[in-house]
Amino acid sequence: xxxxxxxxxxxxxxxxxxxxxxxxxxxxxxxxxxxxxxxxxxxxxxxxxxxxxxxxxxxxxxxxxxxxxxxxxxxxxxxxxxxxxxxxxxxxxxxxxxxxxxxxxxxxxxxxxxxxxxxxxxxxxxxxxxxxxxxxxxxxxxxxxxxxxxxxxxxxxxxxxxxxxxxxxxxxxxxxxxxxxxxxxxxxxxxxxxxxxxxxxxxxxxxxxxxxxxxxxxxxxxxxxxxxxxxxxxxxxxxxxxxxxxxxxxxxxxxxxxxxxxxxxxxxxxxxxxxxxxxxxxxxxxxxxxxxxxxxxxxxxxxxxxxxxxxxxxxxxxxxxxxxxxxxxxxxxxxxxxxxxxxxxxxxxxxxxxxxxxxxxxxxxxxxxxxxxxxxxxxxxxxxxxxxxxxxxxxxxxxxxxxxxxxxxxxxxxxxxxxxxxxxxxxxxxxxxxxxxxxxxx
Amino acid sequence: xxxxxxxxxxxxxxxxxxxxxxxxxxxxxxxxxxxxxxxxxxxxxxxxxxxxxxxxxxxxxxxxxxxxxxxxxxxxxxxxxxxxxxxxxxxxxxxxxxxxxxxxxxxxxxxxxxxxxxxxxxxxxxxxxxxxxxxxxxxxxxxxxxxxxxxxxxxxxxxxxxxxxxxxxxxxxxxxxxxxxxxxxxxxxxxxxxxxxxxxxxxxxxxxxxxxxxxxxxxxxxxxxxxxxxxxxxxxxxxxxxxxxxxxxxxxxxxxxxxxxxxxxxxxxxxxxxxxxxxxxxxxxxxxxxxxxxxxxxxxxxxxxxxxxxxxxxxxxxxxxxxxxxxxxxxxxxxxxxxxxxxxxxxxxxxxxxxxxxxxxxxxxxxxxxxxxxxxxxxxxxxxxxxxxxxxxxxxxxxxxxxxxxxxxxxxxxxxxxxxxxxxxxxxxxxxxxxxxxxxxx
Numbered sequence: 001x002x003x004x005x006x007x008x009x010x011x012x013x014x015x016x017x018x019x020x021x022x023x024x025x026x027x028x029x030x031x032x033x034x035x036x037x038x039x040x041x042x043x044x045x046x047x048x049x050x051x052x053x054x055x056x057x058x059x060x061x062x063x064x065x066x067x068x069x070x071x072x073x074x075x076x077x078x079x080x081x082x083x084x085x086x087x088x089x090x091x092x093x094x095x096x097x098x099x100x101x102x103x104x105x106x107x108x109x110x111x112x113x114x115x116x117x118x119x120x121x122x123x124x125x126x127x128x129x130x131x132x133x134x135x136x137x138x139x140x141x142x143x144x145x146x147x148x149x150x151x152x153x154x155x156x157x158x159x160x161x162x163x164x165x166x167x168x169x170x171x172x173x174x175x176x177x178x179x180x181x182x183x184x185x186x187x188x189x190x191x192x193x194x195x196x197x198x199x200x201x202x203x204x205x206x207x208x209x210x211x212x213x214x215x216x217x218x219x220x221x222x223x224x225x226x227x228x229x230x231x232x233x234x235x236x237x238x239x240x241x242x243x244x245x246x247x248x249x250x251x252x253x254x255x256x257x258x259x260x261x262x263x264x265x266x267x268x269x270x271x272x273x274x275x276x277x278x279x280x281x282x283x284x285x286x287x288x289x290x291x292x293x294x295x296x297x298x299x300x301x302x303x304x305x306x307x308x309x310x311x312x313x314x315x316x317x318x319x320x321x322x323x324x325x326x327x328x329x330x331x332x333x334x335x336x337x338x339x340x341x342x343x344x345x346x347x348x349x350x351x352x353x354x355x356x357x358x359x360x361x362x363x364x365x366x367x368x369x370x371x372x373x374x375x376x377x378x379x380x381x382x383x384x385x386x387x388x389x390x391x392x393x394x395x396x397x398x399x400x401x402x403x404x405x406x407x408x409x410x411x412x413x414x415x416x417x418x419x420x421x422x423x424x425x426x427x428x429x430x431x432x433x434x435x436x437x438x439x440x441x442x
Numbered sequence: 443x444x445x446x447x448x449x450x451x452x453x454x455x456x457x458x459x460x461x462x463x464x465x466x467x468x469x470x471x472x473x474x475x476x477x478x479x480x481x482x483x484x485x486x487x488x489x490x491x492x493x494x495x496x497x498x499x500x501x502x503x504x505x506x507x508x509x510x511x512x513x514x515x516x517x518x519x520x521x522x523x524x525x526x527x528x529x530x531x532x533x534x535x536x537x538x539x540x541x542x543x544x545x546x547x548x549x550x551x552x553x554x555x556x557x558x559x560x561x562x563x564x565x566x567x568x569x570x571x572x573x574x575x576x577x578x579x580x581x582x583x584x585x586x587x588x589x590x591x592x593x594x595x596x597x598x599x600x601x602x603x604x605x606x607x608x609x610x611x612x613x614x615x616x617x618x619x620x621x622x623x624x625x626x627x628x629x630x631x632x633x634x635x636x637x638x639x640x641x642x643x644x645x646x647x648x649x650x651x652x653x654x655x656x657x658x659x660x661x662x663x664x665x666x667x668x669x670x671x672x673x674x675x676x677x678x679x680x681x682x683x684x685x686x687x688x689x690x691x692x693x694x695x696x697x698x699x700x701x702x703x704x705x706x707x708x709x710x711x712x713x714x715x716x717x718x719x720x721x722x723x724x725x726x727x728x729x730x731x732x733x734x735x736x737x738x739x740x741x742x743x744x745x746x747x748x749x750x751x752x753x754x755x756x757x758x759x760x761x762x763x764x765x766x767x768x769x770x771x772x773x774x775x776x777x778x779x780x781x782x783x784x785x786x787x788x789x790x791x792x793x794x795x796x797x798x799x800x801x802x803x804x805x806x807x808x809x810x811x812x813x814x815x816x817x818x819x820x821x822x823x824x825x826x827x828x829x830x831x832x833x834x835x836x837x838x839x840x841x842x843x844x845x846x847x848x849x850x851x852x853x854x855x856x857x858x859x860x861x862x863x864x865x866x867x868x869x870x871x872x873x874x875x876x877x878x879x880x881x882x883x884x
Binding site: 016025026029 | 452463464466474477479499
């Protein structure tokens with residue numbers, strides 16, 4: 001079985017980044033600092049990282065991001081995306097634990113904003129499709145997820161009119177305070193920074209807090225296409241927006257291209273812009289209480305933000321490994337688009353970013369009917385498709401309803417981060433299964 | 443400054459366990475498997491651990507304890523504490539993430555039990571003293587923490603009459619459903635298994651769910667004193683208790699003696715006994731959604747539960763390192779008791795287990811008065827003492843009120859897990875400061 005249900009490069013056979021692994025290994029077992037098997041910069045970097053650890057050990061005492069706090073702040077300021085700092089507005093980089101994993105990330109993201117006792121209840125606008133754990137987390141916090149639909153017809157575009165419609169739909173139901181954006185998208189591979197200024201203007205008008213999930217920022221596939229963060233767009237828009245729109249931008253080593261999804265270490269950070277200092281104080285308490293990264297996670301985060309530089313012994317290999325992954329992803333995106341669109345009853349918008357394909361199934365009435373009568377409980381037609389694809393085609397994908405979709409539409413989601421030969425085999429199996437399926441239910 | 447505010451062996455200068463670090467390092471950077479620098483069993487163990495990882499890599503795909511689930515279950519069954527399994531009752535070992543850290547542990551522990559909407563509210567009996575994050579977590583879940591006081595006069599004994607009093611105090615306030623026990627204690631170094639059968643009988647009578655925090659199970663100091671888990675006591679009591687009392691026992695690699703507090707990896711597990719299968723199903727969903735360990739944490743957990751055996755190349759060094767730590771702790775416990783009890787206005791119950799001392803300060807009225815007028819805000823007298831001890835004596839400890847104490851009593855808490863020479867210096871500073879302090883406020 002080819003398992004592309006979730007996004008995990010290593011599981012799919014992609015190779016970890018040598019430099020990152022060398023430094024982490026030596027941090028765990030410091031005698032390796034003297035090993036001639038490791039390049040000089042990996043050994044030096046290990047010493048630097050351990051030097052920041054109290055007791056010189058990656059023990060449990062280094063909590064809440066204290067260790068790399070100063071350096072993180074410095075790196076964020078130096079970051080080309082860090083334009084907003086130049087205006088010296090209230091902001092802070094906070095490190096958070098377990099970021100974007102198993103629903104804990106969304107929980108962190110929204111907890112600070114949500115007053116469980118509020119009446120009417122607090123609302124958060126979320127995209128559809130979107131990871132279902134986001135919705136669950138919002139519900140668990142006693143808030144209401146207000147869906148806005150990305151336009152599949154327009155390549156999953158985020159449209160301001162739709163945000164407006166969603167906001168109005170919340171009237172009498174809840175009090176929307178925040179707008180959640182995934183950029184680049186998951187599962188819809190949209191890259192929504194392109195309309196960032198319109199979205200920011202909308203948030204400004206409606207006084208919505210922008211929660212921007214930018215963990216796939218390394219994965220943007222368009223030619224000459226550069227990732228632009230919402231924070232940067234906000235900064236470049238100038239007053240009155242740049243000084244007033246509240247924004248939280250999330251990034252994570254678990255999802256980072258250069259962080260190579262290391263070790264399930266799940267370290268991440270959130271940058272907060274334009275928050276009231278009183279709220280910042282509360283958030284800091286909240287993060288200090290509930291979230292703390294593993295020390296190795298903090299080190300991985302540091303390696304992600306401050307990788308080998310030209311001239312360093314590890315630079316060439318590092319760059320080569322990153323380029324290899326990128327080449328594979330760009331190739332896969334192209335192939336998925338080609339093959340899926342060549343099949344009857346199957347279509348795929350161009351994938352601009354992220355790690356997933358979310359193609360649409362145009363199921364026949366017969367297939368839909370069959371799904372509903374076959375299973376013990378009535379089954380979603382796309383679950384029916386995915387189950388058969390797994391059983392008959394040997395490919396493990398996720399049904400669209402788990403991520404949300406317009407009623408009457410059906411999708412599947414799968415990860416594109418697999419080696420090229422695995423992707424070819426996947427597409428071969430998918431095509432073959434799909435043709436049979438469509439014939440069986442024509 | 444000697445920082446003994448928290449319990450962190452590495453920070454305090456204790457050395458990590460070589461075997462554990464070797465395996466973890468090689469798991470991170472697998473080429474080390476071929477390195478002659480590592481002993482054969484560490485290399486073999488690495489291969490075994492990586493063999494359990496999907497894709498042979500410690501990537502992020504191995505979530506929710508799936509990887510070591512089977513082995514964990516097997517190890518728990520083989521455990522001498524594992525008596526309860528022999529009766530084939532409903533139970534399951536669940537792996538949870540971030541266990542017992544920054545308040546997230548207590549959150550996990552109680553979330554499954556608590557119905558936020560309940561009226562009257564759900565109550566949990568908790569010991570005083572106890573970590574304040576436990577109380578915060580219970581409050582955050584919308585429940586009520588019902589304090590029961592450990593008897594300092596009886597060496598911090600857990601007394602059933604006091605449990606009874608606490609239960610009655612909850613009448614009209616909340617509906618107590620659970621009894622939380624820390625065994626061995628933190629910060630009170632009591633080892634409450636000794637009265638386990640009485641506590642279990644009480645829980646049975648009152649239909650209370652037992653939540654037993656047994657993370658310090660490796661730290662029991664009495665001569666010929668063996669740790670006995672509540673689960674084992676429950677099993678040995680036989681019917682009707684053994685088949686009905688619901689029990690959750692928590693253990694963690696972060697706090698384990700043999701796990702040597704590795705890496706801030708914070709992996710832990712909870713064993714659940716006698717739970718209704720319907721509740722188990724709910725708990726499993728809950729854990730699957732919110733908790734997942736880092737893969738390295740899972741590996742560390744595996745190493746903790748299945749360390750080198752006699753005959754293995756690493757066995758002698760491993761045993762030696764463990765014994766060294768144990769010797770230091772036993773020595774420190776003895777010295778703290780001797781020195782503190784030799785000082786006027788200071789007393790310490792025998793420390794039977796855990797990693798902390800929680801001696802009592804018998805402050806003079808003058809010192810208490812001074813504390814209340816000196817600070818900007820009225821200060822707790824033990825905070826006043828701790829602040830001066832930090833500033834004048836160079837020792838960082840925690841004031842008793844943070845952990846709860848009977849009104850009118852004052853304490854400080856400090857970690858005893860420091861090298862012997864550091865402990866001697868700590869006791870020298872503490873004695874010298876204390877004598878001056880008592881003289882100044884006599």
